[in-house]
Amino acid sequence: MSPPVLDRETAMTIQSSREFAALARTAKVGNDGHRVGPSPVNAVIHYDIGALIFSQGDRAGNIFTVTSGAVRLSHLLADGRRQVLAFCMPGEVFGFAQDGIYSFFAEAIEDCSVVAHSPQEVRAADNLNAALSSLFSAQSHMLVLGRQCAAERLASFLLDMAKRQRGRRCVELSMSRADIAxxxxxxxxxxxxGLGKLQKDGVILLHSARCIEIREPQVLRDMVE
Amino acid sequence: MSPPVLDRETAMTIQSSREFAALARTAKVGNDGHRVGPSPVNAVIHYDIGALIFSQGDRAGNIFTVTSGAVRLSHLLADGRRQVLAFCMPGEVFGFAQDGIYSFFAEAIEDCSVVAHSPQEVRAADNLNAALSSLFSAQSHMLVLGRQCAAERLASFLLDMAKRQRGRRCVELSMSRADIAxxxxxxxxxxxxGLGKLQKDGVILLHSARCIEIREPQVLRDMVE
DNA sequence: CGGACAATTGATTATGCTCAATACTGGTGG
DNA sequence: CCACCAGTATTGAGCATAATCAATTGTCCG
Incomplete structure (x- = not known):
């Protein structure tokens, strides 16, 4: 890829969402909002699809655990190029910040619920485990980005999505093609x-753009080795 | 990149270095090898250039802090493609493992010294900080790998190397072109x-293959935004 | 000095990007 | 209920970037 002459879509303006996030943090404290012993602040927050949880550049506050739905973490370059760092599903933690500033956007790509923790109130060991999970997934994604061709990247992605939805017949994608890209x-x-080719080859079946049946998982596994 | 028909060089055999690493761990315990209060095991280990510290697939033991020299962390695919995850310089920590198994190789690319810590003996907060540093650098590298063109990647790399050697006139590269690639x-x-082009444009000056003077840092900064 | 490896340079190719047009989908209002 | 619209996805044609293949030069050690 070369630097684009023109912005993707009409590149989103990088704006602070400090007020927004502050508002959200106090809003809709869920059933578990009361404090329980030495546990973290179980402030359950709901975000509608498309909602911004925090912005790149915001002063960092809480860290979050997804309890339902899905969150997209993405970094935006000045010219509009975007790298999605991760899709966070239930059980996953996001919001670790560098020097007190979030270095990426967190947005709900489905209606979702998250639990906000004050980092100080979480046991250090829990924080470490969450950080290590993020690290390992970032490291394996570096492999995908650095050394796999387009078809292999798609295979990695589909297998990863399938693994996170074990039990379902079809993989339900909560993200758009642009997000995947x-x-x-x-x-x-x-x-x-790439998806068209996989379907033509009988490896997957697109029931709809967002619902994919994996007919030959072994073929995908062979592609990523 | 597409899957190579032929291996890079003659792809390194993925072999367990369990014996090797075990040996290394006990060898050459440095001056600070005695235990000091609640501190980690300060077992200083020296590795010669090219030495393997641990292998992808090894049962995980210690985590390590680089005190001198440089360490290359790399992941190898079955067909020989390789992704270098990071170059660790003095002060940096590596060796966090997933499910008790190291998922990448750690090799000395210069004569170097590392301090081996038993993970249990390190304060959780220190582990967390080290893990977060790795996470942030992995995240920013994902941006490079996913969304920058060749020239921009080189600019990012040179700026990063320069930042780690602040004070020097020239950037001294401890790694080969293959490692950079x-x-x-x-x-x-x-x-x-890419380096040739940067030199032709007067942005850098190659005193030798491993010694690069950055004449126009601002040009590099403008390239990465 | 010679040999092995590392780095550079050149020519050609192919993968994936860009630009462009068309099809599909879901939600809204007549 | 259906037409319409906007956003999303697909498909097509041509091109550019970086990969591949190949040859040469440079450098470090013994």
Whole structure:
């Protein structure tokens, strides 16, 4: 990829959402909002699909655990190029900040619930485990971004999504093609073509754009080795 | 990049270095090898250039802090493609493992000294800080691998190296072109051509292959935004 | 000095991007 | 209920970037 002459879509303005996030943090404290012994602040917050949880550049506050739905973590360059760092599913933790500033956006890509923790109130061991999970997934994604071709990236992605939805017949994607592309370091066109090819080869079946049946998981596994 | 028909060089055999690492761990315990209060085991270990510290697939033991020299962390695919995850310089910590198994190789790319810590003996807060540093650098590298073109990747790399050697006139590279290529998700040829172009444009000056003077840091900064 | 490895340079190719047009989908209002 | 619209996805054609293949030069050690 070369630096684009024109912005993707009309590149989102990087704006602080400090007020927004502060509002959200106090809003809709759930059933478990009362404090329980030495546990973290179980402030359950609900975000509608598309809602911004925090912005790149915001002063960091809480860390969050997803309890339902899905969250997209993405970093935006000045010219509009975007890298999706991770999709966070239930059980996953996000919001670790560098020097007190969030270095990426966190947005709800489905209606979702998260639990906000004050980092100080979480046991250090829990924080460490969460940070290590993020680290390992970042490291394996570096492999995908650095050394796999488009077809292999899609195979990795589909297997990863399938693993997180074990039990379902079909993989339900909560993200758009643009999100997938920005996660895999590709363009929407390449993602679309790649999925089309996998379907033509009988490896997957697209019930709809967001619902994919994996018919030959072993073929995907062979692609990523 | 597409899956290579032939291995890079003659792809390194993935072999367990359990015996080797065990040996190394007990060898050459340095001056600070005695235990000091509640501190970690300050077992200082020296590795010669090229030495293997641990292998991908090894049962995990200690975590390590680099005190001198440089360490390359790399992940190898079955067909020989390699992704360098990080170059660890003095002060940096490596060796966090997933499910008790190291998921990458750690090798000395210069003569170097590391301090081996038993993870249990390190304060959780220190582990967390080390893990978060690795996470943040992995995240920013995902941006490089996913969304920057070859010239931008080189600019990012040179600026990063320069930052770690603040004070020097020239950036001294401890790694080969192949290492740089595998770190940046490029080929050696592209790295070489890219550096050549930067030199032709007067942005850098190659005193030797491993010694680069940055004449126009601002140009590099503008490239990465 | 010679040999092995590392780095550079050149020519060609292919993968994935860009630009462009078309099809599909879900939600809204007549 | 259906037409419409906007956003999303797919498909097509041509091109550019970086990979591949190949040859040469440079450098470090013994």
């Amino acid at each position: 920005d996660y895999l370091g590709l363009t929407v066109e390449t993602v679309s073509r | 595998d770190y940046l998700g490029l080929t050696v040829e592209t790295v070489s051509r």
